[in-house]
Amino acid sequence: MIGELSSRARRDRYGSKINRTHSPIRAYVVPWASIMLGSVLPLFVIASAVPLIPPLGFLMLLSWRLVRPGLLPVWAGFPLGLFDDMFSGQPFGSAIMLWSLTMIALEIIETRFPWRGFFQDWAVSGFLAICYLIAAAVFSGGRVGPTMLLVLAPQALLTLALIPVLSRFVAGLDRFRLARVRGID
Amino acid sequence: MAPPSSRRSGHSRRAQYGQFTGYVLAAIGAALGAVLLGISLWRPTSFNGVRTAAADTVAPAGEAGAVVRTEGQSLFDKISGYLQAGAQNAELRKEVELARIRLKEAEAVREENARLKALLGFRESEVKPVAVARLVASTATSTRRFAYLGAGRDQGVGVGMPVRSPRGVVGRVLEVGDDSARVLLLGDSESVIPVRRAKDEVVAFAEGRGDGRLRIRLINLGINPLRRGDVFVTSGAGGYYRPGIAVAIVQEVTPDGAVAAVISDPAATDFVSVEPIWQPRAVDAAKTPVSQEVGGPAGE
Numbered sequence: 355m356i357g358e359l360s361s362r363a364r365r366d367r368y369g370s371k372i373n374r375t376h377s378p379i380r381a382y383v384v385p386w387a388s389i390m391l392g393s394v395l396p397l398f399v400i401a402s403a404v405p406l407i408p409p410l411g412f413l414m415l416l417s418w419r420l421v422r423p424g425l426l427p428v429w430a431g432f433p434l435g436l437f438d439d440m441f442s443g444q445p446f447g448s449a450i451m452l453w454s455l456t457m458i459a460l461e462i463i464e465t466r467f468p469w470r471g472f473f474q475d476w477a478v479s480g481f482l483a484i485c486y487l488i489a490a491a492v493f494s495g496g497r498v499g500p501t502m503l504l505v506l507a508p509q510a511l512l513t514l515a516l517i518p519v520l521s522r523f524v525a526g527l528d529r530f531r532l533a534r535v536r537g538i539d
Numbered sequence: 540m541a542p543p544s545s546r547r548s549g550h551s552r553r554a555q556y557g558q559f560t561g562y563v564l565a566a567i568g569a570a571l572g573a574v575l576l577g578i579s580l581w582r583p584t585s586f587n588g589v590r591t592a593a594a595d596t597v598a599p600a601g602e603a604g605a606v607v608r609t610e611g612q613s614l615f616d617k618i619s620g621y622l623q624a625g626a627q628n629a630e631l632r633k634e635v636e637l638a639r640i641r642l643k644e645a646e647a648v649r650e651e652n653a654r655l656k657a658l659l660g661f662r663e664s665e666v667k668p669v670a671v672a673r674l675v676a677s678t679a680t681s682t683r684r685f686a687y688l689g690a691g692r693d694q695g696v697g698v699g700m701p702v703r704s705p706r707g708v709v710g711r712v713l714e715v716g717d718d719s720a721r722v723l724l725l726g727d728s729e730s731v732i733p734v735r736r737a738k739d740e741v742v743a744f745a746e747g748r749g750d751g752r753l754r755i756r757l758i759n760l761g762i763n764p765l766r767r768g769d770v771f772v773t774s775g776a777g778g779y780y781r782p783g784i785a786v787a788i789v790q791e792v793t794p795d796g797a798v799a800a801v802i803s804d805p806a807a808t809d810f811v812s813v814e815p816i817w818q819p820r821a822v823d824a825a826k827t828p829v830s831q832e833v834g835g836p837a838g839e
Contacts (some may be wrong), residue, residue: 355626392599397676398604400686400806403726403751407679428561432568440593443678443685446586447575454569458562491682495580496728496749502682505750 367529374534384531385425387523389414393438404505409511411438412486415453416479417517419460420470425519431457448493453487456474476517483513556708584714591716594676594687595639596747598719601675602689604610605641609809666781670694674709674805675719681747684727688720688813693796696720696813699779699822704811707785707803708732708773712813720813725786725801733776734786736769743796745771745787755797765789765797777820 364371393411415434419426431453438449463478464470487510491502579585672690688728690696692715702722703710710724711732723730728749735742741764745753755771757763769789775782787799805811816822 377757392839396679397597399679400605400608400674400677403804403806405678405680405682409680427564429564429568431565432571435568435572440590441597441678443681443683445576445579445583446590447577448580449566449572451569451572451576454565454572458565458569461562461565493576493580494682495583496683499749501748501750502728505682 355370356444369534371434371534373538375531375536375538380535381531384527385418385422387391388527389430390437391419393434394441397441405509406512408509408516409442409483409486409490411442412449412453412456413479413483413513413516413520414524416456416460416482417521419457420475420479421521421524422528423464426457428457428461429454431455444490445493445495448490452489456482456486472518473519479521480514480516483517484510487513491527498504549711561803566671587714591691591714591719591721594721595716598660598675598687600690601671601687605675605809607792666814666817668814669700670696670813671810672813673810674722674808674833677724677805683729684714684724684747684749685713686722686724686812688712688722689718690813691716691718691720693717697816699816701780701784701816702811703784703810703814704803704805704808706808707801708780709803709811710803711779711807724752724805732780732786734771735774735782736765737772737785738769742764742774742776743771745799748798751801753799753801755787755789755799757796760795763792763794765792767792770802771799775817778818779816781817794826795808 355508368376389411392414395410399407403464404441415426415431432450435449435451435453438453439446442449459482460478467474487506491506492498496502542770542823575586583602672688672694674686675689676687678685685692686698686709688702696712696715698712698715700712702712708725710722710727710730712719712720713723725732725745725747726749727747732745733742734745742758744756744758746756748754755765757765767789770785771787771789773780773782773784773786787801789797789799791798
């Protein structure tokens with residue numbers, strides 16, 4: 355006798371497989387849009403004294419790149435950095451250069467250490483994020499000095515703490531991106 | 540976790556070329572970014588058009604955010620007010636009595652002032668603000684301290700105009716879009732503003748340190764006359780700021796000046812006003828090289 359099918363047999367983590375498929379728009383737009391939103395969001399906080407908000411756009415780029423390798427092309431740093439430059443207050447071109455270099459660096463790191471895990475991803479993105487903060491401060495066009503580095507410390511700590519949270523968030527966004535929402539007629 | 544198999548292009552020529560092109564494009568992107576960065580460090584105003592257009596598009600959202608922010612702040616103020624009501628009441632009563640006496644004194648001084656000014660033929664000119672708007676955004680991730688203002692060229696805002704809140708100077712307009720403007724805050728490491736001590740004529744420059752405080756650099760070196768709690772106001776030198784607006788209060792005295800806190804914290808202000816440049820002719824004169832002004836050849 356044939357038993358009843360398990361209720362989850364025709365479902366996976368992206369929803370029911372019967373008569374439903376992924377939405378291509380969602381699958382392609384969500385990563386780019388979420389990174390761009392990350393570039394714009396810190397604007398709405400008035401930080402008058404020190405830079406305190408982690409570079410959300412950059413961290414989103416890192417998280418997407420590490421959670422879903424191969425989803426963003428290597429050259430994605432250029433258009434996304436261009437968008438970030440319009441809002442970040444940095445001299446124009448700083449994010450274009452640093453984000454492109456980050457994407458290339460991640461490729462190199464990935465060929466060198468192909469196996470990955472939670473702590474390795476955290477270490478890689480933490481290292482790159484702190485390098486990014488320091489490089490951005492050096493290229494900011496302001497006076498470079500010990501005060502500037504001191505000011506970066508709280509922001510760097512917040513950035514390190516935010517990385518695992520963001521990668522969980524990006525994993526959630528990835529499930530949303532691949533949810534089967536389009537009906538097949 | 541295993542490496543993704545998509546990295547291995549195998550024997551497919553198409554996949555190999557695709558991957559190679561990706562790397563080339565990324566390298567070109569980085570190089571282009573370096574060139575753009577070089578240009579904008581060399582000439583900081585090169586890409587203003589793109590940026591102001593972008594700021595214009597997000598300004599309405601920032602406006603909504605600013606409303607929420609100020610309302611949230613007043614809520615916190617109310618709660619803490621309830622908690623401290625008793626002690627504060629007694630303290631305030633004492634303060635009010637003192638203030639009443641000072642007020643009478645101030646009235647006397649004001650009358651005398653008016654009389655002396657009438658004697659000299661001075662006319663008190665009230666400065667009308669060009670625009671009153673909210674600070675809608677700031678560069679919260681960058682080490683540079685810029686804020687965005689919800690008013691721009693269409694409201695009459697121009698480059699160089701001072702921005703102030705009821706408490707004191709906030710900064711100076713750096714670039715102008717149609718409906719938004721970028722403001723260089725006092726705390727930015729590139730911001731310098733001529734100041735004098737409120738009670739006498741000790742003149743100094745207040746430079747942003749990049750950590751939210753200002754460095755007071757005295758012009759006349761010698762024995763440092765500064766004390767903790769001294770208030771600095773704009774001196775009017777340079778022609779941008781009208782004299783007598785509060786700027787900073789000294790926190791610690793250093794051998795060659797002091798470190799001071801900004802009096803008007805932009806994050807705590809609701810509305811700011813943009814004032815016209817105080818002495819546009821002085822500003823123009825400062826821009827003109829001396830040789831041109833004199834009308835002679837540049838050198839022998």
